[in-house]
Amino acid sequence: MARTLLINAAQLGIVGLAATFLMFVLLRTIPGDPARTVSGPGGSVSPEQIARIRSELGLDKPVVVQYFDWLSAAARGDLGKSLVLNDSVTTLLSDRIVVTLQLGMYALAFALLVAVPLSVLASRFTSDRANRSVRLVGTLGIAVPSFWLALLLIIAFQNVLPTFGYSSLSDGIGAHFQHMILPTIALGVGMSTLLFETTRASLIGTLNSDYVRTARSFGIPERRVYSRYALRNALLPTVTIAGLEMGALMGGALLVENAFAVPGMGRLLVQSVLARDYTVVQGCILVLVIVVVSVNLLMDVVYSLIDPRVRTDND
Numbered sequence: 458m459a460r461t462l463l464i465n466a467a468q469l470g471i472v473g474l475a476a477t478f479l480m481f482v483l484l485r486t487i488p489g490d491p492a493r494t495v496s497g498p499g500g501s502v503s504p505e506q507i508a509r510i511r512s513e514l515g516l517d518k519p520v521v522v523q524y525f526d527w528l529s530a531a532a533r534g535d536l537g538k539s540l541v542l543n544d545s546v547t548t549l550l551s552d553r554i555v556v557t558l559q560l561g562m563y564a565l566a567f568a569l570l571v572a573v574p575l576s577v578l579a580s581r582f583t584s585d586r587a588n589r590s591v592r593l594v595g596t597l598g599i600a601v602p603s604f605w606l607a608l609l610l611i612i613a614f615q616n617v618l619p620t621f622g623y624s625s626l627s628d629g630i631g632a633h634f635q636h637m638i639l640p641t642i643a644l645g646v647g648m649s650t651l652l653f654e655t656t657r658a659s660l661i662g663t664l665n666s667d668y669v670r671t672a673r674s675f676g677i678p679e680r681r682v683y684s685r686y687a688l689r690n691a692l693l694p695t696v697t698i699a700g701l702e703m704g705a706l707m708g709g710a711l712l713v714e715n716a717f718a719v720p721g722m723g724r725l726l727v728q729s730v731l732a733r734d735y736t737v738v739q740g741c742i743l744v745l746v747i748v749v750v751s752v753n754l755l756m757d758v759v760y761s762l763i764d765p766r767v768r769t770d771n772d
Contacts, residue, residue, distance in 0.1 A: 494733050664687050
């Protein structure tokens with residue numbers, strides 16, 4: 458098991474490095490000069506001053522050298538300084554990553570709490586009409602953009618729940634969850650419909666398997682058949698999809714945070730892109746890559762806990 462986790466970690470690490478390098482190169486191909494961003498608005502800066510700023514930022518070096526310089530500094534916890542806010546990127550991100558992680562965890566929990574019970578209920582109905590209804594619900598849920606759903610929720614609940622801003626847990630649990638309810642729903646609906654379809658299809662297939670028929674033939678109660686024999690194995694594809702969808706969930710958080718003015722990573726990333734603050738953009742993307750890679754490794758562990766055969770095969 459440990460060997461498999463190390464192999465998966467190495468593979469995900471390579472993917473993460475490739476993603477950050479691609480981001481690093483693309484940021485340097487977009488129009489605009491970071492040196493002019495540092496120098497401020499106006500055209501009074503001389504070419505010599507621009508050249509000096511570029512040298513201080515390391516922009517006069519080859520892109521590959523710049524990347525490895527940045528990566529080595531990032532490994533020491535130094536992500537540089539914001540070109541616009543003149544503050545440490547590490548400090549800016551540490552203030553906001555908690556908010557984004559909270560929103561992501563709440564959305565994932567919401568999706569699972571909605572999808573799993575509904576899939577258990579829907580697995581009892583396997584007619585053509587039921588299958589068509591499930592496909593329709595799934596298509597609508599996936600097709601509705603999270604930002605559009607966020608706008609609908611703001612209009613519908615503006616007099617009932619807070620629709621803008623954020624309240625930390627230190628300000629009170631009640632106020633915190635009141636502010637997070639609508640962003641959580643907006644971000645979690647799309648994932649819940651995808652997990653619902655996946656879990657229902659897997660559960661129907663598991664219920665028709667030989668070992669479940671054998672369990673029923675021994676007179677085991679139906680509730681125990683579901684909970685012990687069927688659902689545990691049916692959740693394996695659900696865990697896989699949940700891990701794969703974390704990237705989409707983080708991307709959705711970017712839009713949802715801006716819709717609800719939640720001061721998280723997504724809102725900071727959009728503001729930094731608009732301001733051409735590429736050091737903050739690099740830091741945001743690096744942290745998001747680390748989060749997605751870490752969640753996928755965690756899903757490997759959960760997978761082995763749900764299905765002991767995975768541990769046996771790996772050993």
